[in-house]
Amino acid sequence: GAGVSQSPSNKVTEKGKDVELRCDPISGHTALYWYRQSLGQGLEFLIYFQGNSAPDKSGLPSDRFSAERTGGSVSTLTIQRTQQEDSAVYLCATGGGGPYEQYFGPGTRLTVT
Amino acid sequence: EDQVTQSPEALRLQEGESSSLNCSYTVSGLRGLFWYRQDPGKGPEFLFTLYSAGEEKEKERLKATLTKKESFLHITAPKPEDSATYLCASGGATNKLIFGTGTLLAVQP
Numbered sequence: 471g472a473g474v475s476q477s478p479s480n481k482v483t484e485k486g487k488d489v490e491l492r493c494d495p496i497s498g499h500t501a502l503y504w505y506r507q508s509l510g511q512g513l514e515f516l517i518y519f520q521g522n523s524a525p526d527k528s529g530l531p532s533d534r535f536s537a538e539r540t541g542g543s544v545s546t547l548t549i550q551r552t553q554q555e556d557s558a559v560y561l562c563a564t565g566g567g568g569p570y571e572q573y574f575g576p577g578t579r580l581t582v583t
Numbered sequence: 584e585d586q587v588t589q590s591p592e593a594l595r596l597q598e599g600e601s602s603s604l605n606c607s608y609t610v611s612g613l614r615g616l617f618w619y620r621q622d623p624g625k626g627p628e629f630l631f632t633l634y635s636a637g638e639e640k641e642k643e644r645l646k647a648t649l650t651k652k653e654s655f656l657h658i659t660a661p662k663p664e665d666s667a668t669y670l671c672a673s674g675g676a677t678n679k680l681i682f683g684t685g686t687l688l689a690v691q692p
Contacts (some may be wrong), residue, residue, distance in 0.1 A: 474626075501678065512587075513627070513670070515679040526679060561626050565678075571617070572680060574626035 472496075474575035476562050482581045483552055491547045491578045493562030501565035502545050503572055504537060508558040516560075519545060552582045585610045585675050589683035596690050599660045604686045606671030607653040615674035616654045618647050620667045621685070627670055661690045 475494040483489050495502050504516040515529040519539045530536070534553075539545040549556055559579050563572035590605045608616065615634055619627035631640045633649035640647050644665060646657045656669055668687050672680040 503679065505682075510684075512684040513672075513680070513682040515681070518678050520678075529679070563626075571615075571629065571632055573629055574619075576624075576626045 474562055474564050474573055476560075476575040476578050478578060479576065480579045480581075482583060485554060485582055486551055488548065488550045489552055489580065491549075491560050491580070493545045493547070493564075493575060495543060495545070495562070495564035496566065496573060499564035499566035499573075500542060501572075502539060503563045503565070504545070504547050505561045505563065506558045507561060507577070513561065516547070549580075552580075554582045556580060557582045585673065585681050587671055587673050587681050587683040589669075589671050589686050591686060592684070593687040594689070596658075596661055596688070598662055598690055598692050601657070601659045601661070603658070604656040604669055604671075604688070605653060606656070606683055608671075608673045609652075610673045610675045610681065612675060613673055616649055617672040617674065617680060618645075618654070618656055619670040619672065621670055622667050630669075658688070661688075663690045663692050666690045 477492045502519040505513045507513050517537050518526040521542045522539050534550045537547045559577040561577045563574045565572045587608045615632050617632050618630040621627045631647040636651045638649050644659050648655050666689050668685040670685045672682040
């Protein structure tokens with residue numbers, strides 16, 4: 471497709487369950503980023519991929535959060551044993567159009583009950 | 584610590600009433616200053632990148648400018664469809680973007 475796509479668009483899960491969020495990048499974009507946007511707060515960086523490797527994982531808030539990228543394309547963000555404070559919109563962005571330019575997907579709204 | 588601060592938090596304008604949004608930054612090794620627009624329920628939409636002080640970029644009713652410490656997003660004769668949250672971000676020494684909390688703009692007809 472022409473833009474970054476994410477699935478699911480909405481996810482409601484019970485506290486303690488694991489969730490997987492998916493990002494399909496713009497074709498040819500080698501850089502991929504995950505961010506989190508909580509109500510009333512700015513976008514918070516989580517992790518950065520260049521190709522399949524993750525040179526910057528500094529934003530992952532705990533070891534319950536992990537991400538992988540395969541084939542230099544699709545990425546999956548996994549949250550284990552979800553907590554209510556994990557409720558947020560998770561945004562994926564990809565880059566390749568210029569230094570640091572990032573293009574965002576529509577996000578996945580995660581609600582942990 | 585790298586930081587981006589936006590002001591005001593919210594701005595209400597009448598249609599046609601020009602104004603400016605401010606973004607101040609303290610970043611070591613700035614690698615670009617970015618402006619995005621975000622509509623409710625959607626991801627941020629890329630608007631501009633500025634790389635050096637004195638640089639200006641324009642798109643329709645929007646013009647972004649950059650100094651060594653801040654950036655401004657000027658909105659000329661806004662229309663109701665310009666209503667959105669405008670986000671500013673800096674590119675620092677790593678590849679991540681550091682975002683401000685945004686300015687919520689409402690343009691009334």
